[in-house]
Amino acid sequence: MSVALTPPVSPASPVASFAELELPAAVLRTLTERGLREPFPIQAATLPSALAGRDVLGRGRTGSGKTLAFGLPLLVRTAGRRAEPKRPLALVLVPTRELAQQVSEALVPYADALRLRMATVVGGMSIGRQTAALRDGAEVVVATPGRLHDLIERKACRLERVRITVLDEADQMCDMGFLPQVTEVLDQVHHDGQRMLFSATLDREVDQLVSRYLHDPVVHSVDPSAGAVTTMDHHVLVVHGPDRYAVTTEIAARDGRVLLFLDTKHAVDQLTRHLRASGVHAAGLHSGKSQPQRTRTLAQFKNGQVTVLVATNVAARGLHVDDLDLVVNVDPPTDPKDYLHRAGRTARAGESGRVVTLVLPGQRREVSQLMAGAGIEAKTTKVRSGEAELSRITGAKAPSGTPLDGGPAAPRAKNTNTPFRGLGTSKDTSRGTGGKSRKATEARKLAEARKAARVRRGG
Incomplete structure (x- = not known):
């Protein structure tokens, strides 16, 4: 069964401002303090129905404002109630630790305004x-x-009093193999409760969740994919294999932040070491890092201490950084959906x-073929390190070359005619760093020996 993304016959009318909604004064004041007066399209479309207690099925591009679209109704409709120990009243289920922390950070100011207690429940932490x-009692759990x-297995959490349940990025939870745990949770929450499902895409096992657990949902689809975002440009840069690391290094050395995606944890660690040896303030993010490490790295990237985040797909969702342009x-994604989620880290809001x-x-x-599947029209350009065209498209520039962590500087191409060979090269190191051949080196040594002999003979 495929979900038909058309609104019901009589959806609640969208609103033009938060002031039109019957929100508590404390919530309106918090919105104003944070500079939010006009809702984003997904918020304008879904908030009236969600505040009225309707089940909601919402699709909006990552970065379109889904968190407040489900978060404000969840908090407002929970306000005034107190949770018993181990028995939360509202639940937000998300696929990754990073997204859980981001959702919690976004909702805490409004929860505080309504005197609601929140708990974040993720792996990798105590x-x-x-x-x-x-x-101790938490009305709202993000998990x-x-x-x-x-925690349920340990009898540390019971869900029968949960009357508002949100599934955020449900498609990724299914892709990651979490469908059994998700259905287990939905089977335990209050059967008459409100359910809201928000995602950038709605497909595969998500249809099962919708048909089984959502009751007469209000359906909204707003700004469905990165391909439809007019403020986002897409470029395919064709690079010569040996020059790929040099191109990547020059892009990373640009002014301003950049997010680099690679396929594997090993590649992330390798590139991060190389960039730091080249003088670039880079840090790596992948599932092999501890949660405190991941949290610290994201904080440093957001505050500018780290200008380059090198990551696997763990950063493709749940990462919001202002002014990430x-x-x-670096490694092309293998799936159109992965491309769209990676792309969704920029051109947000x-x-x-x-x-x-x-x-x-x-x-x-x-x-x-991948771009076509994602609905993306990209401009293709052949580039080499050191070229003006690479700088025009990405802001690339030569790195300082001063290692940040001590040790030798990383090798890099001196010009476009001596392509950078990257790490792990098996080429003869007797070439030296200036690109001279072994024959030239031997000729120089021979000339020096002859000169020394003439000096010894007195001529």
């Missing part, structure tokens, strides 16, 4: 502290499926942004 937070399942696929994908000549056809 389960003892999370158990204590639930035992990842795996850790919530563990460039995303680079009406801002402009650029998405660049580096491809080798042999990858062009495959990447063209």
